[in-house]
Every structure is written in C-alpha cells, then in structure tokens.
Amino acid sequence: MGAKILVIDDELEIRRLLKIGLIAHGYDFTEAATAKEGVYQAVTARPDVIILDMGLPDQEGLEVLRQVREWSQVPVIILSVRGQDHEKVQALDIGADDYLTKPFSVSELMARIRVALRHQANVKDEPVVQIGDLFLDFSRRLVKVAETDIHLTPIEYDLLKILAANAGKVVTHRHLIKAIWGTEAQEHSQYLRIYISQLRKKIEKDPNQPGFILTEPGIGYRLIAME
Amino acid sequence: MGRSNYWRKIGRAIHASLRIDYTTDQDSRLIIFSLFLTAAVTLIGKLYSDYLGLTNIGMLYLLPVIFAASRLGVRQSLFIALVSVLCWDVLFMPPILNLAVSDTRHLITFLVFMMVAYTTGNMSDLLRCRAQEATQREKQTRVLYELARGLSAAADLDMLVSQVVKQTAETLDAEAALFMPGHNGELRVVAANKTLTDLASSPNDLLAAQWTFSHSQPSGLGTDTFTGARGYHVPVKTEEKTMAVLAVKPSNNLLEAEQINLLQALAGLSALAIARLELAEEAHDVRTLEASERLQAALFNSISHDLKTPLTSIMSAVSSLVDDEAIYDEEQKATLLNGIKLGAERMNRFVNNLLDMARLESGYMKLNPDWSDIQDIIGVTLRENQEILKGHKVKVEIPDALPLIKVDYALIEQVLTNLLHNAVKYSPRHSEIIVSAAEVDGLLKVSVTDQGEGITPGDEEFIFDKFYRLQSPGNVSGTGLGLSICRGIIEAHGGTIWAAGQSERGSRFNFTLPVAGDVF
Structure with a gap:
C-alpha cells in the first residue's frame, strides 16, 4: 500500500471521486465527513497527508488544522472555494502546506500530494537543484540558466533559495518577507513584487509568461517542482 | 369732511333700513343726492306752481326717481318714488298738507310712479348684478389660471399639494389644508399653510374630511354635515374617483356662495393635476416594469443557455462513455473526455462571472488591494487561460x-x-491578440487588441451595459455580463475602461488604473 491519505470533506461526491483517483494512483484512502471525525481520524489512522476542506458543517477547517498542528507536522493540503484568499493565507500561515481552489483537477491534486510527500520525507535542503534549464547549486552560490551563469543580487538569491527549498509548494508573501527582511511589516510587500520581477527577468525565458516562478494570486509564489 | 361723513352716515342708515347689507360710499352719496333732487323739485314746484301746473310738477318728481332707479337699485328707487309721491301728494295736491287725494285719477299717476321706479330699478339691479358677476368671473378666472400655471409646473406630488394649499389660502384669505389617503389608506394632512394648526389637528375636521372623502360631498363649516368642524371640506375629485379633500377655514368663518364656487373650481383643477401626475407615474412604473421583465426574461434565457450548453456537452460525452464505452477507441474516448473538461471549465467561468456580478450589484464586492505587478497579473491570466x-x-x-x-x-x-475571452470570441482563429501595458500621464494603461470583427461605431459605450449583447443578434454565446463586470471592477479601482474600434480592423479595449506613487 502507498501513503495513507485522509480526506476531510462533507461532500460525499467529492470524497467518492477522490477515493477513486487516489486509489487508482496507488494511495491508501481514509475519509471523514466532519471536523470532529477528521481530527479523530488524524489521530487514529495516522495519515501521511491530510486533504482538508475549509467549509465543514460542524467546525471551521482552520480549527481542524490548528488542532492537528498541535501535535503533528503531517502535510495538510487545503481545499477552498474562490474568493477565500484571506482564509487560504491564514491556513498557510498556521501551517498548511498547500492549497487548491475548487473546482480543481485530480492531476493537480496528485502533483500537490507528491510534493508534500517529498518534502515530508526529505526536509533537509538539497544543495543542488535542477528544474528544466534552471540549475541551482547552493553550496557554491551558483545559478545557471541553460548553462549560462546568472548574476543575482543577495536578496534575489535569497528569494530563489527559499523558493527552491520549498519547490513545488506555495510560499506565502508573509513567509518570504519574514525570511528576507526579518519582519512581518507588510510595507515590504512592494519590494517583494519588484525583486520577484527582477529575478524573473534574469532567469525566465519570457518574463511575461514565467515558467519557473509562478504567482499564486493573493497568496504568494511557487517555484515549479521537477517531477 | 365732517359734513360729508354725516351725510354718508345718513345714506347708510337709509340703506340699512331698506335692508340692503352691502353699501358703498358712492351708494350713500347717491341716495342723499336723490333726496336733494326731490327737495329741489319740491322747491321749484312751490315757486312756480301756478305756471307749471299739478301734472307737470308730478312729471318733475319722476326725475329723482329715474335717477335713483338708474344709478341705484330697485329698493332705493321705490324709496325715492315713495318720498316723491308723498311730497307731491301732501304739498301740492288739494287738500294741501293732507294725505287724502281728492281726485282718484291721481292714484293712477302714483301707480305709474311706482311702476317706473320698480321697472327701471330692477333693470339697473340686473345690470349691476351682471357687471358684478363679470368682475367676479374675471377674478375667478385669474385665480384659476394662476393655479393651473402653478400646478402644471409641479413636477411631483409634494410640490403639487403645497401649490394647491398655497393658492387656495391666498385666494380665499383662509387657512387651507389638503387631506390625502396614505399608504395604509387612512386620510392624513399632506399639506397645510403655516397657520393651519387647528384644521390639521382637530379630530372633527378629520372626521369631516373622511366623510367628504367617502361621500364625495362637501361637509363641515356652513353645511349640514359635521357642523362642528372648523373648516369647510370639499372633495378633490375627478369623474372616476375622489383623490383628496381640500379644507379651508376662512378668517371670518364665513364662506360666500361665490367663494364656494371658486373653491370647487380649485378642487376640480387640483384633482385633474393630481390625476395627471398619478397617470404619469403609473405610466413610468409600467415602462420600468416592462423593461425589467424583458431583462429578466432575457437573463433567464441567456443563463439557461449558457449553463445548458456546456452541460449538454458534458452529459452527452459522459453518457457515451458510460453506456457505449466498448464502441469507442482510445482517441475518441480522449476527445469525449476533453469535451467534458472544456464544458466544466466553461461552466466554472460562467458561474464565477455570475457571482462577481451578484457581488458588484449587491455592493458586497470588497476590494482587497495589494501591491501588484501588472506584468505578473498578465502572466498569470495568460497561464490560467492557455486552453482558450x-x-x-x-x-x-x-x-x-x-x-x-x-x-x-x-x-x-x-x-x-x-477581455481575453471577448477577443477570442470575436476574432478568427490563428489571428493575433496583443496585450500591452504602458504608463501614460501618471496612469497605467492596459490594452487588449484583437483582429476580429470590431465594434459597430456608436456602440462603444453601450457594450459595457449589462446584457447589452442580449439585444444584438448573433450566435456567439455568453450573457454579455463580462464587460459590465469589467467596468464595475475597474471603476471600483478608480480607473476607467473604454473600447475603441481599430482603424484597420478588430477592436481594442483599454483600461487605466491609478499608479500608487513611486516605490523607490
């Protein structure tokens, strides 16, 4: 049996479809329809990844996340509907690993699960990362695109490093600002936009349609993962 | 002065004794003058009695009678005739200083005297009456004209009722109030001139107004219904229905017949004006309702079309796969599955637009502004829509x-x-779509240009109206919500959005957004 996935969602149809998809992809499936049952399952079934719907009938999904995070670092992927950006950011800030907006495709979900499992299994930073043409060697502070050396400023380099350490996962604006400027002050938000823009100009083939650093509107950025 | 006053008083006293209520100074002077004339005739008759003879003196006595009859009324002329006959009989006819008449033929003369006085006086009365009526009518016409002018200028009911009350109060020198039924059907004062505290608050007057309203007949002061009311209540009615009650309280608590006539004319005019306004309002309501019903119908048609089209493609593909899976090869299955995916995506887009529209309309759409890079937004948009x-x-x-x-x-x-979906929808396959951004005059300007069929000149502004496309023919799907949502969003950001037909072909949609100050 593959990794055990716990799906906490009150919609029977969604649980049923995810069950088919997950089992077909070789995962072990458990489910819960309420927040209370979800927390119980998280404790007893010991899943490797939790897929958590934000709108549960008995409790906020956020509350489930808080309770799970009190004792476990199991990866949690949030399911939410469009327009709940604020809650998504909140969930990511209190420890959710990633999010998906309904309606989503199962293949997208599978990719997120794979990334989550990889980070779970191997949390130590890999010194060398290769994503398509992009080559990063953090032990030598080296960045190459298509075999060409790229010169980055210290902040650009730090940004890329944080994104690469979380490759495939969304990194929130707040997380990046805190890691780089050591503050939660949101006035750095505009600097972040500008450094990302500069970084893209240096590493992206077409900065108008970035292929490495993707924007997650209202949430943060995601460096694509090498599958 | 003192002397003329004295005579005037006597004149008034005579008029009063003749039971004539209404006397002018002119009338007082004329009656005194007639008496003088009688005295003068008596004097001349006494001086020249032998020369003139009894009959001619009698003729002379006709002069003051005719004078009084022509200038005054029938009662005054009869009074003068009586005085003249007495003078003639007592002072000239034998036996002198005696009322007795020796020659009974003279009685015929007396009778003629009275008939002359009566007939002439009556005619003069009639003339005066006519003249008075004409003056009254003129005054009434003027008042009604003034009111009609004021009422036709009134744009709404509030203005109208205050005009009615104001004109009524001024014309009749009275307190005035207008009662109209409220939404609950109960009569209440909708307008009153400022002194009218009594009338508006007295329960008797409210009862009188209610009675007048339900019976369409006057009540209150001077009538035999609700005599306790302080005001005179007259219905404001058209032929079909009573719309209001006009109440007046004259300063002297007395209403002349002509004032009542005038009041009724005022009420009639007011009724017409109110009816006109009500009809105009109804017509407007009906038009609005029709327009909104048309819009609703169009909206339902469009929504059901926009939801059912992708739903149909999903259901047909799914049923093919579920029921006859065996007859399709892998490639056909993939096509069917892709059809399902595209249909679902289309429905999702449409539902998002509907939700945005609802948020915009309800004012629920809250902006959540953050520092953004337009290049980034464009990039994400292109990534999200790469299928289309x-x-x-x-x-x-x-x-x-x-x-x-x-x-x-x-x-x-x-x-x-x-905007990108529009460009795709209205331009041929493989044609170019250009997304550009630039800083222009301190604003960020973004344009989406296509090489499609363009915009009908003159339509540039209307295409942003909700459901505009519903009114135009064509087989392109969509509710026409998209552009109206765009405008709502851009305007909420303090920007502007507009469309321009291209010089060669295609159309260009532009929007500007304020630049949030320098960053460095």
Whole structure:
C-alpha cells in the first residue's frame, strides 16, 4: 500500500471521486465527513497527508488544522472555494502546506500530494537543484540558466533559495518577507513584487509568461517542482 | 369732511333700513343726492306752481326717481318714488298738507310712479348684478389660471399639494389644508399653510374630511354635515374617483356662495393635476416594469443557455462513455473526455462571472488591494487561460520598469480574463491578440487588441451595459455580463475602461488604473 491519505470533506461526491483517483494512483484512502471525525481520524489512522476542506458543517477547517498542528507536522493540503484568499493565507500561515481552489483537477491534486510527500520525507535542503534549464547549486552560490551563469543580487538569491527549498509548494508573501527582511511589516510587500520581477527577468525565458516562478494570486509564489 | 361723513352716515342708515347689507360710499352719496333732487323739485314746484301746473310738477318728481332707479337699485328707487309721491301728494295736491287725494285719477299717476321706479330699478339691479358677476368671473378666472400655471409646473406630488394649499389660502384669505389617503389608506394632512394648526389637528375636521372623502360631498363649516368642524371640506375629485379633500377655514368663518364656487373650481383643477401626475407615474412604473421583465426574461434565457450548453456537452460525452464505452477507441474516448473538461471549465467561468456580478450589484464586492505587478497579473491570466487562447497568437508588449499598482489582484485578473475571452470570441482563429501595458500621464494603461470583427461605431459605450449583447443578434454565446463586470471592477479601482474600434480592423479595449506613487 502507498501513503495513507485522509480526506476531510462533507461532500460525499467529492470524497467518492477522490477515493477513486487516489486509489487508482496507488494511495491508501481514509475519509471523514466532519471536523470532529477528521481530527479523530488524524489521530487514529495516522495519515501521511491530510486533504482538508475549509467549509465543514460542524467546525471551521482552520480549527481542524490548528488542532492537528498541535501535535503533528503531517502535510495538510487545503481545499477552498474562490474568493477565500484571506482564509487560504491564514491556513498557510498556521501551517498548511498547500492549497487548491475548487473546482480543481485530480492531476493537480496528485502533483500537490507528491510534493508534500517529498518534502515530508526529505526536509533537509538539497544543495543542488535542477528544474528544466534552471540549475541551482547552493553550496557554491551558483545559478545557471541553460548553462549560462546568472548574476543575482543577495536578496534575489535569497528569494530563489527559499523558493527552491520549498519547490513545488506555495510560499506565502508573509513567509518570504519574514525570511528576507526579518519582519512581518507588510510595507515590504512592494519590494517583494519588484525583486520577484527582477529575478524573473534574469532567469525566465519570457518574463511575461514565467515558467519557473509562478504567482499564486493573493497568496504568494511557487517555484515549479521537477517531477 | 365732517359734513360729508354725516351725510354718508345718513345714506347708510337709509340703506340699512331698506335692508340692503352691502353699501358703498358712492351708494350713500347717491341716495342723499336723490333726496336733494326731490327737495329741489319740491322747491321749484312751490315757486312756480301756478305756471307749471299739478301734472307737470308730478312729471318733475319722476326725475329723482329715474335717477335713483338708474344709478341705484330697485329698493332705493321705490324709496325715492315713495318720498316723491308723498311730497307731491301732501304739498301740492288739494287738500294741501293732507294725505287724502281728492281726485282718484291721481292714484293712477302714483301707480305709474311706482311702476317706473320698480321697472327701471330692477333693470339697473340686473345690470349691476351682471357687471358684478363679470368682475367676479374675471377674478375667478385669474385665480384659476394662476393655479393651473402653478400646478402644471409641479413636477411631483409634494410640490403639487403645497401649490394647491398655497393658492387656495391666498385666494380665499383662509387657512387651507389638503387631506390625502396614505399608504395604509387612512386620510392624513399632506399639506397645510403655516397657520393651519387647528384644521390639521382637530379630530372633527378629520372626521369631516373622511366623510367628504367617502361621500364625495362637501361637509363641515356652513353645511349640514359635521357642523362642528372648523373648516369647510370639499372633495378633490375627478369623474372616476375622489383623490383628496381640500379644507379651508376662512378668517371670518364665513364662506360666500361665490367663494364656494371658486373653491370647487380649485378642487376640480387640483384633482385633474393630481390625476395627471398619478397617470404619469403609473405610466413610468409600467415602462420600468416592462423593461425589467424583458431583462429578466432575457437573463433567464441567456443563463439557461449558457449553463445548458456546456452541460449538454458534458452529459452527452459522459453518457457515451458510460453506456457505449466498448464502441469507442482510445482517441475518441480522449476527445469525449476533453469535451467534458472544456464544458466544466466553461461552466466554472460562467458561474464565477455570475457571482462577481451578484457581488458588484449587491455592493458586497470588497476590494482587497495589494501591491501588484501588472506584468505578473498578465502572466498569470495568460497561464490560467492557455486552453482558450491556444487557437490564437498572443503577443505581450510590456516595457521595462513599469510602476507597481495597488489593486485587487484577482479582480484585475478577472477583467483581463474577460477581455481575453471577448477577443477570442470575436476574432478568427490563428489571428493575433496583443496585450500591452504602458504608463501614460501618471496612469497605467492596459490594452487588449484583437483582429476580429470590431465594434459597430456608436456602440462603444453601450457594450459595457449589462446584457447589452442580449439585444444584438448573433450566435456567439455568453450573457454579455463580462464587460459590465469589467467596468464595475475597474471603476471600483478608480480607473476607467473604454473600447475603441481599430482603424484597420478588430477592436481594442483599454483600461487605466491609478499608479500608487513611486516605490523607490
């Protein structure tokens, strides 16, 4: 049996479809329809990844996340509907690993699960990362695109490093600002936009349609993962 | 002066004794003058009695009678005739100083005297009456004309009722109030001139007004219904129905017949004016209702079409796969499955637009502005819509170092998405779509240009109206919500959005957003 996935969602149809998809992809499936049952399952079934719907009938999904995070670092992927950006950011800030907006495709979900499992299994930073043409060697502070050396400023380099350490996962604006400027002050938000823009100009083939650093509107950025 | 006053008083006293209520100074002077005339005739008759003879003196006595009859009324002339006959009989006819008449033929003369006085006086009375009526009518006409002018200028009911009350109060020198039924059907004062505290608050008057309203007949002061009311209540009615009650309380608590006539005319005129306004309002309501019903019908048609089209493609593909899976090869299955995916995506887009529209309409849409890079927004939009844009060549033209903007990222993305969908919808496959951004006059300007059929000249403004496309023929699907949502979002950001037909072909949609100050 593959990794055990716990799906906490009150919609029977969604649980049923995810069950088919997950089992077909070789995962072990458990489910819960309420927040209370979800927390119980998280404790007893010991899943490797939790897929958590934000709108549960008995409790906020956020509350489930808080309770799970009190004792476990199991990866949690949030399911939410469009327009709940604020809650998504909140969930990511209190420890959710990633999010998906309904309606989503199962293949997208599978990719997120794979990334989550990889980070779970191997949390130590890999010194060398290769994503398509992009080559990063953090032990030598080296960045190459298509075999060409790229010169980055210290902040650009730090940004890329944080994104690469979380490759495939969304990194929130707040997380990046805190890691780089050591503050939660949101006035750095505009600097972040500008450094990302500069970084893209240096590493992206077409900065108008970035292929490495993707924007997650209202949430943060995601460096694509090498599958 | 003192002497003329004295005579005037006597004149008034005579009029009073003749039971004539209404006397002018002129009338008083004329009656005294007639008496003088009688005295003068008596004097002349006494001096020249032998020369004139009894009959001629009698004739002379006719002069003051005719004078009084022509200038005054029938009662005055009869009075003068009586005085003249007495003078003639007592002072001239034998036996002198005696009322007795020796020759009974003279009685015929007396009778003629009286008949002359009566007939002439009556005629003069009639003339005076006519003249008075004419003056009255003129005054009434003037008042009604004034009111009609005031009422026709009134644009709404409030203005109208205050006009009615004002004109009534001024014309009749009275307190005035207008009662109209409220929404609950109960009569209440809708307008009153400022002194009218009594009338508006007295329960008797409210009862009188209610009675007048339900019976369409006057009541209150001077009538035999609700005599306890302080005001005279007259219905404001057209032929069909009573619309209001006009109440007046004259300063001397007395209403002349002509004032009542005038009041009724005022009420009639007011009724017409109120009816006119009500009809205009009803007509307007009906038009609005019709328009909104048409819109609703069109909306339902369009929504059901927009939801059912993708639903149909999903259901037909799914049922093919479920029921006859065996007859399809892998490639056909993939096509069917892709059809399902596209249909679902289309429904999702449509539902998003509907939700945005509902948020915009209800004022629930809250902006969540954050520092954003327009290049980034454009990039995300193109990534999210790559399936739809696959058939077109998309070119992005963005200069280096554009300023950041502080906007709601997701909403601006929605605007760009809608504009891109429009471009795809209205331009041929494989044609070019250009997305460009530039800083112009301290604003960030974004344009989406296509090489499609363009915009009918003159339609540039209307295409942003909700459901505009519903009114235009064509087989392109969509509710026409997209552009109206774009406008709502851009305007909420303090920007503007407009369309321009291209010089060669195709159309260009532009929007501007304020630049949020320098960053460095």
